[in-house]
Amino acid sequence: MRRQLRWRSLLxxxxxxxxxIMILSLLIAVDMRDRHVEYLQDQLSNTAQLIEIQARPYYGTPDEASQLEAYAKQLSETLNIEIAFLNIDESLVASSTSGEAPSTIFGLTSALKEGQAFAIVENTAVFIKVIHNSESNEIGLLQLQSPADLFNDSTAVIFRYMISALLIGLTAIIVVALIVKDRQLIPVEKLTIAAQEMSFGHFTDLDFPEKAGELNDLSQALQDITQNLGKQIETLTSERGMLSAVLNQMTDGVIITDSEGRVKLLNPAAERIFQINQNKDLERSIVEVLRYHQLVELWRMAKDGDRQSTMLEIGPNHMFLQVVGIPLKALLPGSTMLLIQDLTQLRRLETVRRDFISNVSHELRTPLASLKALAETLQEGALDDPPAARRFILRMETEIDNLTQLVNELLELSKIESGKVPLSFHRVQPCELLQPAYERMALQAERAGLKLTLNCQPDLPAVFADPNRITQVLINLVHNAIKFTPPDGEISLNAYQDGEQIVFFVKDSGVGIARKDLGRIFERFYKADRARAGGGTGLGLSISRHMIESHGGYIWAESDEGIGSTFYFSLPIA
Known part of the structure; x- marks a missing residue:
C-alpha cells in the first residue's frame, strides 16, 4: 500500500x-534558432556588402562574366558559401559553381523592392542583395547561400543536453522524493490502516502515528473518533447482550415482525411454544411461521391499529396462551411485537386446585355426614340403649380416625411438595430397605389370607436414601396390595439392578388396574373405580411419588386387569 501511495503522490x-523541462527545452530551442538565424543574416549581409564593393569594378568590362566567376569561386572557397551574380532580369551572370544556376532562387521580387532579402529554405540560408554602381544605379543581383546544418546540429546538442538534464533531474527527484515521501507516507499508511480497521469494527489496539506532521490534526481526530465509537459500540454491545440475555431467559415468547410481516426476531421461548426454529424461520412470513389463523388475525389488527390482547387454546396439546400484539410505532415504525405467555401450566394448576378442593370436600363430606347422622341418632334416643350407643360410638371413632388419617396425609403431602420434609440420606443396602417393610406387613397379610414373600439379592449395590422414608413407601405399596388382593393371593417384595439404578417392586395377584387409570393413579385423590369400594384417601400413591422423586428416582406401575399389578420405583446407586 505504501508503494502505491508513494507513486501516486510522486506522479x-x-x-x-x-x-x-520539455517546455523549457522548446523555448530554448526556439530562442537559439532565432539567434542563429539573426547571426546568419548579419553575417551574410556583411559579406554581401563586402562582395558588392569588391565586385563593382568587374561590371561593365568586356570579360565581366569570367572575372565575376573567378572572383566568386575564389571567395566561395575562402568563405565556404555559394555565390551567384544575376542580372536584374534574374538571368545568371556568374556562379561559384562553374556557371550552374544557384540551387535556390529566392526573394528576387522582395530584393528588388527592399534592396535585400533573407530566408531559410531547405536547411540553407539564402541572402539576396541588389548591387549598385557608384552612381547608385542597380546593375545586378548578388545571391549568397550558406548551409544551415549548424543550426540543426546546435539544436540536437541542446536537446541532448536537455534529455540528459531531464534524466538526471528525474533520478534526483525520485530519489529525494522517495526518501522524503517515505517519511511522510508512514503516517499516512498508519492512518489508512487504522481507518480500514475501524471500517471492520475494530476499535482497539490501533497503531496511530506519534508524529504525523501536517496530519497531526487528522490523526488526533481519528483517535477521538475511535475512542468515542469504541465506547458507544461497547455500550451498545453491552445493552444488546443484556437484551439478548433477557430475551433468552424469558419464559414468555417474543416475536417481532417488520412492516411486511417478515419475522425479524424470536426468542427461545417462542421457539419452544410454537415448535419453530430461529435459524430457518427468520425472514419468513409470520403467516407461514405461526400457522394459526387466530394469531395471524391478532397480528394484523395490532399492525393496523392499537394494542390487542386475547387468550386462546391451540395445538394438539391444548396449549392455553395469552397473546398480546403491540405496534412498535415509536421505536421501530411499521414493526409489531407479539408477546406470548404460556398459561398451560397455570391453567392445569388451576384445574388441579379446583379438583383438589372438590376431592377434599368429597372426602370430608362422607365421614362428616356419617358423624352427623350418628350424633343425631344418639340424640334421638340411642343413648338410652347402651349396646346401640356403644356401636354408634365405635362407628363415630372409626370415622374420626378416617378424618385424622386424611388430615395427616394432607399435611404430609403439603410438606413433601413444599420441600419442608427433612431427609436423612445414608448409604443403605436394598435388602435393608425391603426387610422392615416385610416384617411390618407380614402379620397383616397373613390375617388377610395372603402369602407375602421377600426375594432380595444380598450382593446388590447400595443406594443413597433416607431408610425411614423409603420403608414408608414400601409399606404403603404393600398395604395397597393387601387391600386389593383377594384371599389366597400372593404378594412379593423384590429388587434388581438396572444400569446405574436399583429397581424395587411390589407385585400382587389382585384385581389389577384398568389401563385407562394407570396414567393417573399417582395423582392426588385419584381413585380407580375398584378402589373406591375399598376406602382410602387417594393420597398414598401421590405421597409415594413425591418421596421417590425427592430421592432422584422414578415410580410407575404395570397391571393386567383381573390378573394383578406391579408397582416399581428406582433409586440411583450410591
Whole structure:
C-alpha cells in the first residue's frame, strides 16, 4: 500500500517536472534558432556588402562574366558559401559553381523592392542583395547561400543536453522524493490502516502515528473518533447482550415482525411454544411461521391499529396462551411485537386446585355426614340403649380416625411438595430397605389370607436414601396390595439392578388396574373405580411419588386387569 501511495503522490510532480523541462527545452530551442538565424543574416549581409564593393569594378568590362566567376569561386572557397551574380532580369551572370544556376532562387521580387532579402529554405540560408554602381544605379543581383546544418546540429546538442538534464533531474527527484515521501507516507499508511480497521469494527489496539506532521490534526481526530465509537459500540454491545440475555431467559415468547410481516426476531421461548426454529424461520412470513389463523388475525389488527390482547387454546396439546400484539410505532415504525405467555401450566394448576378442593370436600363430606347422622341418632334416643350407643360410638371413632388419617396425609403431602420434609440420606443396602417393610406387613397379610414373600439379592449395590422414608413407601405399596388382593393371593417384595439404578417392586395377584387409570393413579385423590369400594384417601400413591422423586428416582406401575399389578420405583446407586 505504501508503494502505491508513494507513486501516486510522486506522479503529479514527475509530470510537472517533465512538462517543465520539455517546455523549457522548446523555448530554448526556439530562442537559439532565432539567434542563429539573426547571426546568419548579419553575417551574410556583411559579406554581401563586402562582395558588392569588391565586385563593382568587374561590371561593365568586356570579360565581366569570367572575372565575376573567378572572383566568386575564389571567395566561395575562402568563405565556404555559394555565390551567384544575376542580372536584374534574374538571368545568371556568374556562379561559384562553374556557371550552374544557384540551387535556390529566392526573394528576387522582395530584393528588388527592399534592396535585400533573407530566408531559410531547405536547411540553407539564402541572402539576396541588389548591387549598385557608384552612381547608385542597380546593375545586378548578388545571391549568397550558406548551409544551415549548424543550426540543426546546435539544436540536437541542446536537446541532448536537455534529455540528459531531464534524466538526471528525474533520478534526483525520485530519489529525494522517495526518501522524503517515505517519511511522510508512514503516517499516512498508519492512518489508512487504522481507518480500514475501524471500517471492520475494530476499535482497539490501533497503531496511530506519534508524529504525523501536517496530519497531526487528522490523526488526533481519528483517535477521538475511535475512542468515542469504541465506547458507544461497547455500550451498545453491552445493552444488546443484556437484551439478548433477557430475551433468552424469558419464559414468555417474543416475536417481532417488520412492516411486511417478515419475522425479524424470536426468542427461545417462542421457539419452544410454537415448535419453530430461529435459524430457518427468520425472514419468513409470520403467516407461514405461526400457522394459526387466530394469531395471524391478532397480528394484523395490532399492525393496523392499537394494542390487542386475547387468550386462546391451540395445538394438539391444548396449549392455553395469552397473546398480546403491540405496534412498535415509536421505536421501530411499521414493526409489531407479539408477546406470548404460556398459561398451560397455570391453567392445569388451576384445574388441579379446583379438583383438589372438590376431592377434599368429597372426602370430608362422607365421614362428616356419617358423624352427623350418628350424633343425631344418639340424640334421638340411642343413648338410652347402651349396646346401640356403644356401636354408634365405635362407628363415630372409626370415622374420626378416617378424618385424622386424611388430615395427616394432607399435611404430609403439603410438606413433601413444599420441600419442608427433612431427609436423612445414608448409604443403605436394598435388602435393608425391603426387610422392615416385610416384617411390618407380614402379620397383616397373613390375617388377610395372603402369602407375602421377600426375594432380595444380598450382593446388590447400595443406594443413597433416607431408610425411614423409603420403608414408608414400601409399606404403603404393600398395604395397597393387601387391600386389593383377594384371599389366597400372593404378594412379593423384590429388587434388581438396572444400569446405574436399583429397581424395587411390589407385585400382587389382585384385581389389577384398568389401563385407562394407570396414567393417573399417582395423582392426588385419584381413585380407580375398584378402589373406591375399598376406602382410602387417594393420597398414598401421590405421597409415594413425591418421596421417590425427592430421592432422584422414578415410580410407575404395570397391571393386567383381573390378573394383578406391579408397582416399581428406582433409586440411583450410591
Amino acid at each position: 503529479p510532480y514527475l509530470i510537472i517536472f517533465v512538462l517543465t
